[in-house]
Amino acid sequence: MLEVRDLSTKYVTRYKEDVYAVDRVSLKIEEGKTLGIAGESGCGKSTLALSLMGYYFPPLHYISGEIIIDGQNITGMKPDEVRKSILGKEIAYIPQAAMNALNPTRKVIDFIGDVIRAHDPTWTKQMIYDHARALFERLGLPAEVLQKYPVELSGGMKQRTVIAVAVTLTPKVLIADEPSSALDVTSQKMVIKMLRDMMESGFIKAMIFITHELPLLYNVADDIMVMYAGQIVERGTAKQTVFDPLHPYSKGLMGSILVPESGLRSAKLTAIPGAPPNLKNPPPGCRFADRCKYVKPECRVTSVPLYEVGHGRAYRCILPEEELRRAYEHGE
Amino acid sequence: MVNKGNPCLSGRGVTKIFGFGRHKTIAVDHVDFDFHEGEIVSIVGESGSGKTTLAKMLLGLISVTEGEIYFQGKKRDLSSGRKKQEYWRNIQAIFQDPFSSYNIFHKIDSVLLDCIRMRGGGNLPREKKVEMMTEACSFVNLKFAELTNKYPFELSGGQMQRLMIARIFLLKPKILVADEPTSMIDACSRATILDYLMKLRNETGMTLIFITHDIGLAYYVSDTIYIMEHGRFVESGSADDVILYPKHPYTRRLISDVPKIYEEWDLSTV
Amino acid sequence: MQHTLRQVFRSGKFIVGFSILMTILLIVIIYPWVVRHPPLQIIGQGTFFPPGIYVNVYDAIHAPTLYTLNLEDAAANRIGNKLRQEDRVAMKEWLVAFGVPEDEIDIDDTEKLLALWEANYNPDLRLPGMTFARHRYFQRVNASIDGLLSTEPAIIAAPNSETGALEQKALIRQTDYANVDEVANVRILALGTDNFGRDVLTQLVAATAVSLVIGLVAGLIATTIGLTLGLLAGYIGGLVDDVLMFFTNLFTVIPTFVLLILISFSIGQDKRGAITIAMVIGFTSWVWTARAVRSQVLSLRNRDHVNLSKLSGHSVPRIILVDILPYIASYVVMAFILQVSSGILAEAGLSILGLGPRTTETPTLGLMMNWAMIYQAHILGKWWAYLPVLVTIALVSFSMNLMNTGLDQVFNPALRD
């Protein structure tokens, strides 16, 4: 459905500094699959999501790479064209904290109207209303919500409405950036169920789900990609990444999982010390070196490539698989 | 359950009602509790269940509509500013949103200097103060030299929350109320924050009252858990009892709503 | 702080508004230094002299040197000045009615026309069917063209102080010119005079200054009261809040302007100085500032940094001053600017109704409007008496509102594009 090859993008700040927020990222999602992206704050998850749509406007700038959506190569398309023919139709994006950014003076139906009119200004009010009603019915949301203002909706309902607005034009790929992080568990579950239903009924063909909550990601995604400092450091199925992490960073992330299950109280919560490197001038070698328990002098010399280990699995570390596994065994 | 100390904070029939008439909201509805010295307590509930309201009543930031709060066995008395100040030497808080916990017009130093002043160190020489601040910062793995003269918005959310812990480190209160201290920061920094909070508790032996909607976190850190629904405590008990053998349907639902990794997450029950 | 200021001065709207206001201020300050006439002195005998340069005829004649300039179009201009096209048409009309064959009359040939007129016109003859007014009009035209074609010099004569007989002093030829610079008395009345014969421009500048002061005083009073009460009501709540809300509700039922009118009226004409009016305006318009500040404080009060400040044992005044005030400072500045501009407008409104400051001492923009209205300048088409005043009021309040929008965009990132 969606394929990205060696995509790099950067932010140019107000002081004309470059921030390399996405660095040579490749990924591929097949129809019916959900790709999860994990990583701590500031590692470039949201930036990757924005970059994937091929829609660049300052301060975000394209550097290199290719984006192919459903067989169509959109690399180098003009932003205007992308907005008209790709956004919302081929690929839709739910920005982080979108539900808190809704204009409080407008009704839900107006947001849907905006999306439709941006692509086809000829739609009448009645057509928009009929479409919105059908859409809400399809997604299992009450139609009364259409006539409400954002403040009248609870957090969970607001987020589900935002998703409905995003999929108004039935996109093939949906990118959801932290759609449930601000919600409590019950609302979160409803949001996830709605997304899951949309995938299962084929309403959307593929999904990218971004979050730093690993247990959630494990339950939602088929494959998980772990990002660190703008790079992919590990890729594999959800099970592999959670239960058998290879990269020391992924391993560290797994140590921060808190679920109310019997083993939890005896397990030791491990925090990764330190902070991610500054992306203005990332270190030449492994970007995780400053925080890595297993760092070797040669880690800091040249950049570490992403090693493929078969079955779509890959990780970015100079240590061999077995050695890493053995180290983790001992650490525990 | 660990052997409990004396109750240091108790409540009987504590109630908070906002507004009157048609606009009346009962945020906290006749709750009873006993928090013991050195205990780690969690109050768990979904958003709007009244956790923050209860926390603010415990802290004496808002009045109690009905019921009584007992501090160290005696009825709490906050009738004058002096008594309030005395009370606040014993109970302190960390709030949910690190971004709104700081006065953005003040440099970071002023937050820490305030604490020193509150502990009666207002007249210490500057070097001594810097030493204390440096110690507090290094406790949460921050470098005071890098922070001094900075404004709060120049820090990340995780750093701000760590600085809040440094503040508590300086104040060394008997009770700390932490209202969702990790819900606005990512999972990775969350572990760090929890680490420092636990370390601080182990050093000072203070009572820690966690307010959270994250049931996993509550289970991980606490001795005792109170489950709150619509302003009432529906279940309470030792962490293992409440989480592993929940009795109240609400507790069961909360637990089943959390995505897990060893058990199936049942999406059909929403 | 510096950063905010820099941001403010990067906002286009703010800069435009600020420049307009500063220009007005500069004019208001510099003008009285250059033109030192008292603004309310009555100089014109008569009402509404049109804008222009007034040259003293006596002094022009007595200019030290008279220069001879032979200008070709001088005669034509002179005739054109007195005999306008419509007069020519009217003359033809009279002549035709009198019986002169129409094709003999060429109204563009001044000489022929005048000759025909001279030959036929009889001022005492009232043609049948002609109104009396029309009859008088022709008499006036006749008088004005008397001697129009003459090339003789004019004689300046003065009575001999002893005999009392007229003596010729000088001859003024048609080619004589005086240099305006050498004429002793020239007065520029760029905006003419008003109904009392006072110089409109000088008065306008003085009025703008007074109005700005009124606005400033009203704004200061309203903002100070509003801010103080809003802070107290919002933060402390309780009785202060109840009282404030009572007033607020009262003011929403009785429009402020009506109250303003009532108070102004009851003070009485004699006691109403400009500052009194400013104070009355200030005391009646603090309510909305108070209400807005209160609601801002209500939401700030629940911010965690305020809670932390309480937990750190800070006193209420300190929390208000240090933890709340800075957050609403930008908002208060904006409210102040609006208060100043609405104070100016309120004064204008009051004065138009005749309830402004006492009329004899200081001019204000509103009073100028009031006079212009009373003397029907707008009906008589004497635009210079009211239009510049309107434009000034509009410019002042426009510039302030522009500054406000600019500030809003800086302080309220959601409005930035």
Ligand SMILES: Nc1ncnc2c1ncn2[C@@H]1O[C@H](COP(=O)(O)OP(=O)(O)OP(=O)(O)O)[C@@H](O)[C@H]1O
């Ligand atoms: N508008 C911007 N201008 C300059 N740099 C930016 C901008 N937005 C983000 N960045 C930088 O790009 C990097 C990646 O940011 P991004 O928002 O993609 O992180 P994220 O993984 O989505 O984090 P979070 O979990 O907090 O949402 C960070 O270093 C951030 O500081």
Ligand SMILES: Nc1ncnc2c1ncn2[C@@H]1O[C@H](COP(=O)(O)OP(=O)(O)O)[C@@H](O)[C@H]1O
């Ligand atoms: N200052 C207030 N005024 C009116 N209602 C309030 C106020 N604070 C909280 N509430 C109401 O009280 C209830 C509990 O809120 P809160 O204690 O913040 O819940 P939680 O912290 O569990 O999310 C909610 O219904 C909320 O709307």
Ligand code: SF4
């Ligand atoms: S390359 Fe070296 S520093 Fe980087 S993760 Fe592997 S062991 Fe750690």
Ligand SMILES: [Mg+2]
């Ligand atoms: Mg993000």
Ligand SMILES: [Mg+2]
């Ligand atoms: Mg809360």
